[in-house]
Amino acid sequence: MTYGLSSWARIVGLGVVALLTLGPVIWTVSTSLRAPAESFDLPPQIIPSAPTTEAYSQVFAQIDVWLFALNSTLVTALIAVGQMITAGLAGYxxxxxxxxxxxxxxGLVLATMMVxxxxxxxxxxxxxxxxxxxxxLLGLIIPAWPTAFGTFLMRQYFLGMPGDLGEAAMIDGAGPWRIFRSVYAPLAAxxxxxxxxxxxNYHWNEFFRPLILETSTDNFTLPLGLVSLQGNLGTGSVxxxxxxxxxxxxxxxxxxxVGQRPLREGITSAGVNR
Structure with missing residues (x-):
């Protein structure tokens, strides 16, 4: 297989973009495997001279990672399920x-996206x-259930589906709820x-709302709990x-x-239906 000049230009361009995107992630993983004394070496080295997992054991020693991870999992999972329900119903x-x-x-729903x-x-x-x-934790979960973006997305998704399906179900005596539950909801998966x-992914990394709404350590989510690793006045180990x-x-x-395939299929099928 031979590549033309334009193909090589695209490959190089994609390589540069990938490097710029993954650069901070690579540096983060690399630094987490360094000894604290090597964290500020100049010039910085991508590959640690003596890789160690001591920093990871220190994370578990300094904070209750499992509790914070459980809180984050519970909050984000219930928010995700709640948004799927509210977005599906509102979009339909x-x-x-x-x-x-x-x-x-x-229009009012869309306007809330600008606030x-x-x-x-x-x-x-x-x-x-x-x-x-x-x-x-309920104070974090319930207010996040309404989603303007999810409502907009699902509305466009339902608009791309054939209206004949609902009309046929209506002729058979199905009501709006039955049409949604039995006809359109499975197609909108x-x-x-x-x-x-x-x-x-958004609420797993959310920091601002937990910072304002949570005061007890037992209710901290993982992003909020990680702040304590910085130490007093940022004196913790990088x-x-x-x-x-x-x-x-x-x-x-x-x-x-895991969700990459449904994401790709959902976007593709929505585009085909439109």
Whole structure:
């Protein structure tokens, strides 16, 4: 197989982009395998001179990794499932049902995507405080169930499906809920997988909301718990901090690897249907 000049240019361009993208990840893994004294060597070395896993054992010694990982898994899994349900129902309603003010309401949903989280965190905190849900895992889970992006995505997904399927089910006597549950929801499984995988990866790495809403160490998620590895005034070992970062990346990478096929099939089938 021979490559032309344009093919080689694309390969080189992709190689440069891949190197720029993976560079920080490679440096993070490399530094986590260094001894603390080698963390600031100049010039920095990609391959440690004496690789060691001492930093990883220090992570488990300094913080309760298993508790924080369990909290993060519970929070992100329930958020992902909740967003799949709410996005599926809302997307189907905006795509297939007729009701008053549908377009203005959908525009209002889309408008919420332009509101930063920092703007709404204070009223959300006050509402959760009045309900007694601050410093609880439920306080992190429930407010994250509504998703404007997921609603938009699933609406577009349902719009790309044949309307004849719903009409045939309606002739057979099926109601809106039965049509959604038995006809459209199974066909929308790839789209729902996209919502679930994106929600899991986003909320697994979420730091701001847990920082504001959680005060007890027992309710810390993994990103929040890793902050204590920095020590007082950032005096902690860089190798230990980055070892914790590497450990926190493993579940997100695993979920993305497992969900990569549904993501690809969902995006492809949505494009074909459209």
């Amino acid at each position: 309603a905006f795509a297939r049902l007729d009701f008053r003010f549908k377009k203005p309401l959908f 930063p989280l920092q703007v709404t965190i204070v009223p959300v905190f006050l509402i959760l405080k009045s309900m007694g849900l601050t410093d609880t 790839p789209g729902l997988a996209i919502v679930g995988v994106l929600a899991f 190798s230990v901090v980055l070892a914790g970062v590497v450990l926190s990346m493993i579940p997100a990478i695993a979920v993305f690897a």
